[in-house]
Amino acid sequence: MTAPGAAAKTQPVILVVEDEPEERFLAATLLEETGFRVIEAETAEKALAILRERGDEVSVVFSDVRTPGQIGGFELARIIGVTWPRVHVLLTSGDAGDQPSDLRVSATFIPKPWRALDILTLVEQAAGLHSDRSPVGDASAG
Numbered sequence: 223m224t225a226p227g228a229a230a231k232t233q234p235v236i237l238v239v240e241d242e243p244e245e246r247f248l249a250a251t252l253l254e255e256t257g258f259r260v261i262e263a264e265t266a267e268k269a270l271a272i273l274r275e276r277g278d279e280v281s282v283v284f285s286d287v288r289t290p291g292q293i294g295g296f297e298l299a300r301i302i303g304v305t306w307p308r309v310h311v312l313l314t315s316g317d318a319g320d321q322p323s324d325l326r327v328s329a330t331f332i333p334k335p336w337r338a339l340d341i342l343t344l345v346e347q348a349a350g351l352h353s354d355r356s357p358v359g360d361a362s363a364g
Contacts, residue, residue: 234349235259235276239269239285239298249284252338253345266293270301277306281349284341287315299329310348312341 236258240246250260261280263269266289273280283302287295299311316334330344 233257233259234281234351235261235279236345236349237261237263237269237272237280237283237285239263239266239283239289239295241265241286241290245286249341252341253284256342258345258349265289265291266295266298267291269298273302273306273309277309280306280309282310282312282345284312284314284345287313288317303328312344312348 236253238246238249238253238260240249240262241264246262246264250262253260261272261276263272266285269283269285270293273283283298285295285298289295289298293301295313295315299313302309302311311329312332313329314332314334314336330348332340332344
């Protein structure tokens with residue numbers, strides 16, 4: 223295991239935005255166990271507050287499309303694209319009505335239920351890390 227101080231300086235920070243505690247815990251645990259630093263938020267509004275304070279640290283935002291409050295995932299992705307253009311956005315949804323064609327910004331869409339390997343691969347790619355994991359569909363093209 224790597225010393226906490228060493229990992230904290232080199233590993234990308236991932237902001238996980240999910241209102242369902244179990245899903246947020248699962249995503250955060252998966253990413254932390256793989257060596258990422260994780261910040262959690264229950265709403266898009268809270269995520270924006272975190273980005274205002276720590277946007278220079280965050281590499282990737284992994285957010286559900288449907289979050290409580292006035293701002294949803296698609297709008298969050300749009301705001302991030304304008305305000306923090308270097309931050310990569312991964313959006314996920316289990317609602318059949320939420321489709322990748324709804325993205326009007328540069329973000330990657332991941333349908334639920336997602337697999338751990340898919341999330342790890344996409345987060346590593348979005349964070350600029352070279353992944354030796356298998357590519358995931360069209361999302362890894364580029």
